[in-house]
Amino acid sequence: MNNALEFRISASYGKTEVLHSVAGTIAPGEIVALAGLSGSGKSTLALALLRLLHYRGGSVTGSITVEGRELTGLSESAMRSVRGKLIGYVPQSPGTALNERLKVRTLLEETWSAHAEGAGSFGALLESVQLPGDQVFLNKRAGELSTGQGQRLLIAFGIMHKPAVLLADEPTSALDVITQAAVLKLFAELNQKNGTAMLFISHDLLSVASISHRVDILHEGKIVESGPPGKIFSAPEHPFTRSLVDAMPRRMD
Amino acid sequence: MRRKLASAILILVALCALFAPAIAPFDYDRQFRESPHAAAGGQFLMGTDNLGRDRFSRLVYATRISIVLAPAAAAVSVLLALMLSRFSSLTTLCLSLPWIFLFIIMRALLPLDTGPFASILLTFALMGVAGWAWPARIFNASIRQIRQSGWLLQARASGMPSRRIALIHVWPHLRAIAVAQFRVLVPAYILSEASLGLIGLGVAEPLPSWGNLLAELQRPQAVSANPWILAPLGLLMLVMICLEEVSA
């Protein structure tokens, strides 16, 4: 059986290479957490997998396959049918990722009709990310949402078409602990119900570990360690992983 | 409150312009040869000019011309700006040409027997064409900003077709800029027409416009004899202030 996602890519901005032949596989139904320092290239990796990095002024070489299908070399219009449908994406910064002039309703409808016919119904979807589905909310402009609300709306966009792979870039960074727990639970449910594979980017290792099957550590543009969360926490091998684990807050016991 | 008052005045002026034939007691070019330079009052509300034409009627018709054509010229500029904004070097070139100079050339080169109607259309069409570069530069800058925006990337990541992205996401931004530019250009063109009219390069006689009515100000003795000569200037400034107030 094919892996949900398989890649080996290098990425650079101008002459500086920020990802050096980073390789990874995600099995169907697997949740992989990707951790690393700020600036280590996590967001770059997510954009590169969607083949959107050139819009940020970067370039990518290497190969990316989703469910056995090679993405590099696909035309822009073929890529369009992949984005949002096969690969869902939750961007890192909700503040800038929403077009502040548009209504929530418009954004939802447009995201829906990119890959589906007819009128979508969004009540259940919004409820699953703890957002109200009423008219007042739907008629709000995206610029009027709080950062956390914006982030949950972006999560809703990412999972709307039940993608085979979800790339979530710090999807809970702006949420309070209760909502964060609910969103994590939602991801776990989606994963169990639909078998969605996930690449979960976060530097908050502890919270991610609870739902992920494997943790990859990205350091200086390379994946330096990869293993189940229990092993990473109890017996880290790479010195960087060790310092990362040492720096984590512990229960006072 | 001030805003409401300003819009009310603007609507009133626009209505006067619309119903000019009903409001003006005489035709704009009817000459009362027996009473040139008539004083205000009586038959002539604001007196008559040197050719014995009723000033009030001419003002009403002038309002019609200025108030219709300045927005039209502004619309032409904004449309051209939208279409041409991608050619940034052309924009720079046109920004670098002092358009008042070009305008003098263009306007002075019109055949000497150009009819008055053609002269109005040409005056405002040339203004519209000459003024596109500035809004184009602003469009260009904001398009560059939109290109780098996070939401555009997000829209692409959700697999929307690019034509939908342009229509749903990008157009509302551009539309807002277009409206803002339009609002800036309308008063600018009203002023430009006034300056050109004063030099005698605007709308040609016998058609009245705010600009060529202002030309009467060049005879200060006449102004002290009949202060109503200042009426076009007052109306122009009033409309400009209201436009400013409404778009603020």
Added chain:
Amino acid sequence: MTPRGFARRLASRLVSLVVIVLLGGFAAAALVRYSPGFASLPEDLDPSISPETLRALHAQNEDSNPLPVFYARYLAGTFHGGFGVSTSLNQPVAELLRRRAPVTVRLVAEGTAGGLLLGSLLAWAAVWTRCAYLQTVAVSLTGLFLVVPPAVLALVFFFNEAPLAIAVALAVFPRLFGTLRALLGDLYQSPALLAARARGLSSATIATRYVLGAASGQLIAITGVALVLAFGSAIPIEVICGIPGIGALALQAAIGRDMPLLCALALIITFFVTAIHTFGDLIE
């Protein structure tokens, strides 16, 4: 920016400056040559002139060279000094310009200086004093002069025999006020200024180091804009008040279908405006 990067940018700017100036001259020449009124002469409307004389006049006026040839020859001529001979005034163009330019330069320079001074003063009053009364005065004054056509201002000054440079200044300052106020407002709130105040620096130091120093780049750019604005309002002012400057000369040239004079004016004016824009871009 590295010196090398700057040199590169300077070079590319200079190249584009030359290209724009040449294109500007060509545009003006093309405008004249292909305008519908090119062939018409003031004598056309004079019923006392016989048709034969008219035809002869037209033949004499017609330039048989195609435009690119004319323009190329014209440019070649300018390299050998002199801009050719004005056909309407029968004088060397260079000589005409030498006589007319100082008038305009002086009017524009004084108008720009006055406009900048007035604009800065009002912006300072509106931002720095934090006095609501002064603020209202500044905004209303700006609003008032924003809606008066520069030509009307010129007339008022002309008939009262007041210096016309003030009319130019009054036309320029309201268009600078907004930018200057925003600039000063940003400075007013800047953390650097706040820190300077917290350190107890004297107001003289603050004014020179933290305001003039911090804003000098933008101030130069604004001066460029002011120059272009002043020039734009100087042209109609010259025409109305009969000042023998470049603006009046341009009108004469256009009415007389004077190709060499128009081309020279277009080249010079385009150069002037483009140079200002280029300079503003470079120091940004």
